[in-house]
Amino acid sequence: MTSTSGGAELPVNPWEKWGWAFASIWLVFLFFPISSALAADVSPLATGVTLLLIAGFAVANVLGYSGRVSPWLALGAMVLIGAATMPVIGVGVLSYTPYLSMLSALELPAPAWRWSVAFWSVVPLVSLLDIDGFPTFFFLVLWPVMLGGVMLRIFGERERVVEVARSEYAMVAERERVARDVHDVLGHSLTALSVKAELAARLVDVDPARAKEELESIQATARQALAEVRATVGGLRAGNLEAELLAAPRVLADAGVTTTVDGDVADTDPRHRALLAWVLRESVTNVIRHARAGRVVIELGPHGIAVVDDGSGCSGLEGNGLRGMRERVAGAGGTLTITPASPGTRVEVGLP
Template sequence: MNETGLDGFRRYTWWVVPGSNAIVLILFTGEWVLDGDVPAPARLFSAGALVVEVAAVLVLLTLRLRAGERIRLPAGWPVAGALAGAVLAACALPLRNYGLWAVGPAVMVAVVATYLEPRARRRLILGATVLAAVPGGVVSLLADDGRLLYATLFPPGMTAFVSWAVLGPLWAWDIAGRLEEARRISAELAVKDERLRFAAELHDIQGHHLQVIALKSELAARLVETDPQRAVAEMGEVRQLAADALRDTRAVVRGYRRTSLDDEITNATRVLASAGIDARTTLEPATIPEAARHLLGLVMREAATNVLRHSTAREASIEYRVSSGTACLRVSNDGAGPGPDTEGTGLRALAERLEAGGGVLEWTRTDDRFTVSASIPGSSR
């Protein structure tokens, strides 16, 4: 867990859980150890057991706080603490101190319970609470001291209360840990999503621009001897395309670049014509949300790039319309090659982005004809 954000809560929980339990043991048992009316052997054994159990409580609960709810019960300290609790009980119970003997065992039951699964934890606490009524009741009956009710009910109450006092704050601590872990995972996912978005945007820009630059450079190389003036014009367009690619890349880095559907249709028609492809357009202008225009612009750019990269097309058609509140874009071409990129940052990545925006992207092949169809809600939701 992030200690920077939870330092205050950690300190508070430490004082509430390990600190308060250690203080309870010291206050309850320490006063009894210092009582001169208590036999010296009982005081001596109780003092040693008190030191051991306080150390076990501090170590075990501190480990539990640091490691979280998945930690296993360590060896050594639980046994030492349980034996110390048993010694405290064995010293106080024969002297009919019904309010003290259960304190040490109750604290150790609560500490051990923090390491268990919920079902095992409930069984331990319930069993210890029920059994706590037996020793005091037996001693009171044998002594016939008239304190049977107190001797029977106080130890179970003490066991249940100590368990509640320990497990309650630890439950809050575990919840805080889960929330902190969820926040960390959410932050990591946000970073990954931003990286994927940046990669997709970069692919949209560089893939299209570089493909067109390569096409026009090849055309200029063929024209340099037969039509020098047109070759110069084509290279001028190559220069402009390179400048546009640089500008768009900077815009992506700064985070404010948006693809325009109108510009992409115009640019695709011009580029396809330069490649000798007869591009026919059927457009029905309509106003749609900026986010929808951006996504359809990305589809138009990817479709045009795939026509240039993966086909030997002679003709292509571009259809755009808005019908019944849905904006539809359809790009079709003949001469389909082995197939465009439908993995990674290609059409499949675009399909996921349209799906997130409430739209659908599909592509089909019929003989040598390849068709890309995109639809997305054309009204603000």
């Protein structure tokens, strides 16, 4: 087996699992050397030994595809056995060359298989010598079979390249997913922790009891963030829209922002609620970090969500958060639009 950079294992060639079965089917073409052995003018003992050798050739051929025997060893055994039958069947040994070429093409490593196939493709040209009445153009019968083996090998290698590319693409996509999820989790949680810490610092002298509550809330938020990061890295976390709708007003209130929610979780499409939860979380984080808003309106509907603030408006290039949000929405077949709200900003996600 060979391993891709993503850790996935790919078969060495397309015949690794079932090649022995196809090799068994191809044995029907040993009819030619068998018939030559039976027709040869030799003693019954010589005929019997030759038939046993042909049977040994068949066994070696099948074992060459089984994975239990080295294809080099199987190929060598087939050559020796085939040569041993030459005294009886003569030039009929050319009938073995398709088996030798096929095994070389499908089982030998690169680049050796190319040289081996080229050699076995030339051998049938011996039929042009017109020895013992053997068909002069017999190589024309054998070459298509050999070409078939070459094409199967090439197609198998191309398929393997495609599988490697898919594996690497999946690995890159997974890395991007983890990066987006960790950014969303940490960005939101650290922003909330910062706001709560500032609030606790202001209250520690004027309202110690409230400050203690905020410090306890900081501990709970930190524990939750740690658990979410662990779950995200493990690929297990999914956004919870209901939980985010409960958390958003509290986090915004700590930053001095009032929240109005138009609609309910039941108004949204169940297929997209996890995505809407991520969008809401990132939007709230952006409001706290950048908007300097006093009020936020969260609108929920069957086709998406909108978060509207009355802050300073949007300007500059998109950061990682908005870029990650846009990628998530696009992956679900939706659209993300960011427009001025006079004053403030409206972030709207439309989903099919």
